[in-house]
Amino acid sequence: MTTGYDVPPDELIKKLTEKLKNSGKVVPPEWAKFVKTGTHTERAPVQDDWWYTRSAAVMRKIYMCGPIGIETLASEYGGLRRRGAAPAHPRKGSRTILRKILQQLEEMGYVAKTKRGRVLTPEGRKVIDALAHQVLLELSAKDERLKKYL
Secondary structure, rough: OOOOOOHHHHHHHHHHHHHHHHHHOOOOOOOOOOOOOEEEOOOOOOOOOHHHHHHHHHHHHHHHHHOOHHHHHHOOEEEEEOOEEEEEEEEEEEEHHHHHHHHHHHHHOOOOEEEEEEEEEEHHHHHHHHHHHHHHHHHHOOHHHHHHHH
16 A cells, blocks of 8 residues: 655645645635745745645645644744844744644544644545555556556
């Protein structure tokens, strides 16, 4: 069986983004088009569907590293704060964005809280594994060498 570990992350996140967008349960808040994703950024994201992409990336990150907390996720989605001529310093990403995304994924039944952080539920794992299998089928159609992994 194909898992989320077996396929390229960018392809899996694209598929998961489409699924979350079509579900109608993951909805960006009103403030999402104006908000910065952290103190290290200068502007809000340019893409219209960045909320869905971030949700898919968070779901994959929980799949790979779970149980994982909001602080760790904020560090993962942070960056370097530019300070002119002074050296850059690392900054965390927005925890509010991550909290809202995790709340929406919990409502869908894909993520659950534990004492050690958030984990994927069996339903969430099932969704990622099914999408990973679709990605592998598409990639094997392009490259014959990948058919042995089906």
